[in-house]
Amino acid sequence: MADVARLAGVSSQTVSRVSNGHAGVVSSTRQQVLAAMRELGYRPNSAARALKRGEFRTIGVILFSLSHIGNSRTLEAIANHAGALGYAITLIPVGMPTHDGVLGAFTRLDELAVDGIIVIMEVHLLDTATVALPPHVQVVVVDSDAGDRYAVVDTDxxxxxxxxxxxxxxxxxxxxxxxxxxxxxxxxxxxxxxxxxxxxxxxxxxxxxxxxxxxxxxxxxxxxxxxxxxxxxxxxxxxxxxxxxxxxxxxxxxxxxxxxxxxxxxxxxxxxxxxxxxxxxxxxxFAEVGQRCVQGVVRQIDRGGSERGTTLVPTRLVVRASTAPPRPL
Structure with a gap:
């Protein structure tokens, strides 16, 4: 940052404001700083900034299997919508659908920098006696009966x-x-x-x-x-x-x-x-389910508090050629 400041002829504070996207920088000065960054190959240290702010712009997704069509399509929608909101996704797979498997996944959250998590699994495995959610991490659960404990997004x-x-x-x-x-x-x-x-x-x-x-x-x-x-x-x-x-x-x-x-x-x-x-x-x-999951967890992150209750996404019948009236007796 000091090198960029010297090349651009500005203070390190101005470089910091440009790299953080602050609006209060004159356009010509901003262009000088950006040109110096490009020339020196400088990239802001997002991890350091995240630690300073206590905000990582990352959502963890815990799930059992990508072989299930619903899981993979929901995950795709989560990734797309999170990206549109400026969030990255960290996938945390659970090898076995057991309490120990779930505990291991949540334990790994302590080692990862995430602001919230979306859980795609059966709620009976979220045993509060064995699973401790990391503090200040917001949670949304997909397709579950956990509406009285977490925010849930479920197909109707x-x-x-x-x-x-x-x-x-x-x-x-x-x-x-x-x-x-x-x-x-x-x-x-x-x-x-x-x-x-x-x-x-x-x-x-x-x-x-x-x-x-x-x-x-x-x-x-x-x-x-x-x-x-x-x-x-x-x-x-x-x-x-x-x-x-x-x-x-x-x-x-x-x-x-x-x-x-x-x-x-x-x-x-x-x-x-x-x-x-x-x-x-x-x-x-599934696209709507994924979108509402991301919206729910980001809303909790922004407000700094958890939510409870279930959001239902409507279904509709698509009639094709596999159904017809029964044959007359």
Whole structure:
């Protein structure tokens, strides 16, 4: 900084004001300083400035897996919106979904310079008896039931599931079978509960749900069972990947979609429109979820205080060719 000041013929304080973007510097002086910086290859030490201010302009993101489509698309949206607001992202992966794995991730936060964190995981792993959040770090949790402990941004899981069931019943199906997500997943449980409630409110029988794990293979195994169930004419799967497996199983058993069985997924992944047939599904706005996560954590950073409560991002049903009225008896 002293070298830049000598070359530009100004004080070190003026160099500091230019590098920090202060407005109270004459334009010609600012240009002199910037020219001297370029000539000397000077770059302000952002780490030193952050330590001085106690502000790092960095958001940590803790998550289990990027293999899940929802996680990767939410992370992409978080990174894009954070960048637009001048924040960098530090990714903190959790190797195993255990208390020790989560504890290790939060411990690493003590070694990193972040102003806030966005947590993409199940809240039951945030055990306050073992996990101590670093002081002054603001938190937003994605898709969780932690609304009374943290700020939460969640897709409206229940309404999305209700839309799927209502659509199928409205086509004339007597009831709707369901392939669930993992039992430990809050999102999966919310979708299953809403499926059940929608059937009960309509006075329809509630078939036993088939457990999946988000993968196409688990959907395929559930689909084999459904294909051998003659009374099954409509299926709601908790995500599109499992719906893909169900479609394969039904095809192999010679049951046409939607002629014999209608299928609805959840997520509206980019490939859903290219399934055979194109998949009717519930659209999740992952970009909106990511944006609201960043807005929430930055708002807490700016205000210097934490928030609680849940923000729901609406879903919408996208009707394609995988659903139709049942065949006449």
């Amino acid at each position: 899981q229940a309404d999305g599931a209700r839309q799927a069931v209502t659509h199928l019943l409205g086509l004339g199906h007597r009831t709707v079978w369901h392939v669930t997500g993992p039992q430990a997943s809050y999102a999966a449980n919310r979708r299953t509960l809403a499926w059940r409630q929608a059937l009960e409110e309509a006075g329809r029988p509630v078939p036993a749900p088939l457990r999946g794990d988000w993968s196409a293979e688990s959907g395929y195994q559930a689909g084999r069972t459904l294909a051998d169930t003659p009374e099954c004419t409509a299926v709601f799967t908790a995500n599109d990947q499992m719906a893909l497996g169900v479609l394969r199983a039904l095809h192999e058993r010679g049951r046409s979609v939607p002629g014999d069985v209608s299928v609805v997924g959840f997520d509206d992944i980019p490939d859903a429109a290219s399934f055979i047939p194109p998949l009717t599904t519930v659209h999740q706005d």
